[in-house]
Amino acid sequence: MPYQFDRVSVLIVEDNQPMALMAKSILETFGISTVYLTKNGEEGFDSFCKHNPDFVIADWMMKPMDGIILTKTIRTEAKSPNPFVPIILMTGFSEKGRVEEARDAGVTEFLVKPFEAKDLYKRIAQCIERPRQFVRCEDFFGPDRRRKQDPNYAGPWRREGDHDIKDLIR
Amino acid sequence: MIDYPRDRKRRAEILFPPNALKAKVGSGGIDEKLIVKAQKIIEETKVDFLPIGQRYLKSLEEGLSTTKANRGRMDEEALIATMLYPAMQLKANGGMFGYPLVTAVAARLIRFLEHINDTNDDALEVINAYVETLSAILLMGEGNRNVVDHVADIHVALDEACTRYFEKHGN
Numbered sequence: 001m002p003y004q005f006d007r008v009s010v011l012i013v014e015d016n017q018p019m020a021l022m023a024k025s026i027l028e029t030f031g032i033s034t035v036y037l038t039k040n041g042e043e044g045f046d047s048f049c050k051h052n053p054d055f056v057i058a059d060w061m062m063k064p065m066d067g068i069i070l071t072k073t074i075r076t077e078a079k080s081p082n083p084f085v086p087i088i089l090m091t092g093f094s095e096k097g098r099v100e101e102a103r104d105a106g107v108t109e110f111l112v113k114p115f116e117a118k119d120l121y122k123r124i125a126q127c128i129e130r131p132r133q134f135v136r137c138e139d140f141f142g143p144d145r146r147r148k149q150d151p152n153y154a155g156p157w158r159r160e161g162d163h164d165i166k167d168l169i170r
Numbered sequence: 171m172i173d174y175p176r177d178r179k180r181r182a183e184i185l186f187p188p189n190a191l192k193a194k195v196g197s198g199g200i201d202e203k204l205i206v207k208a209q210k211i212i213e214e215t216k217v218d219f220l221p222i223g224q225r226y227l228k229s230l231e232e233g234l235s236t237t238k239a240n241r242g243r244m245d246e247e248a249l250i251a252t253m254l255y256p257a258m259q260l261k262a263n264g265g266m267f268g269y270p271l272v273t274a275v276a277a278r279l280i281r282f283l284e285h286i287n288d289t290n291d292d293a294l295e296v297i298n299a300y301v302e303t304l305s306a307i308l309l310m311g312e313g314n315r316n317v318v319d320h321v322a323d324i325h326v327a328l329d330e331a332c333t334r335y336f337e338k339h340g341n
Contacts, residue, residue: 001196001197001198002198002199002200002201003195003196003197003198003199003200004194004195004196005195005200007194008191008194008195016222016259016262016263018215018217018222018263018266018267019262019263019266022211022212022215022217022266025208025211025215026208026211026212029204029207029208029211030200030204030205030208031200031204054190054191054194055191060258061255061258061259084185084187086191091258091262092258092259092261092262092276092277092280093258093280094277095280095281095284097284098284113261113262113263113265113266114261114262114263114264114265114266114270114273115266116209116212117205117206117208117209117211117212118205118209120208121200121205121208125199127191128189128191128192128195129192131187131189131191131192133184133185133186134184134185134186134187135182135183135184135185136182136183136185137181137182137183138181144184
């Protein structure tokens, strides 16, 4: 039985209209019936609060509020209806530092533009099939940034409780 | 095993939110044909990229002019950002709308902008070469014989300019 996307709603936050419409068409082809379009992070957050979509696809660079600030707002703002919502950030950036910046903001998946339809589908499928636990600490709230468990990792151990993992590895 | 000395560790609360999306969509993925169909939408969407590309190119040229006029007086990161934003838009949108060469050249420009520490004369000369290349591609069109025949040379020339820059100025 294939994915039942007909009850799924998505919020696209993208200031480039042709790109937003193309992403909407791709999602509709996948079978997603409800797609909300907004042009920047401010409008995006308002729409997010109003519609509480199942996931969000946001561009990085927008004014007055960009995709990074939008992500932090969704994750931490008191009136956010779902701080755990999957957020796919699509951007022309691909440098490692940028990916880390997005990850540290609480982004779930990173999609580099230009992309192919299968790339977008893979990110969506990842959100469905491999959701990550969330971490809350003094300066971060978002999907766990540790995607892989490396048995050879030698530290540093940053979290309280890491000693348990360390002892297990030893 | 090495224990790194650290003053304190952060208290981290681990949360396991319910997978509402999975509960809604179920299992099984989607038919491969739908992905092929969606890809066709990307390839066959008729968007005239030229005015979009020219708008971002103009913004890039303005960023370069702003940088030339204000370096030493404004924050270097802020100046580089004036060029980074339009370069990123050219890279992101070119390839989506039938201008893969614009994407390839803009991607190299972004890589350069992300690695320079200041906007000295040599850096501005390299950036200017990218701006002129992008301008020529948009002016002549990616299908133009002169562009097609010289794609490899363009990439080599721009890469060599960056290499020379970093050999001289370091990373």
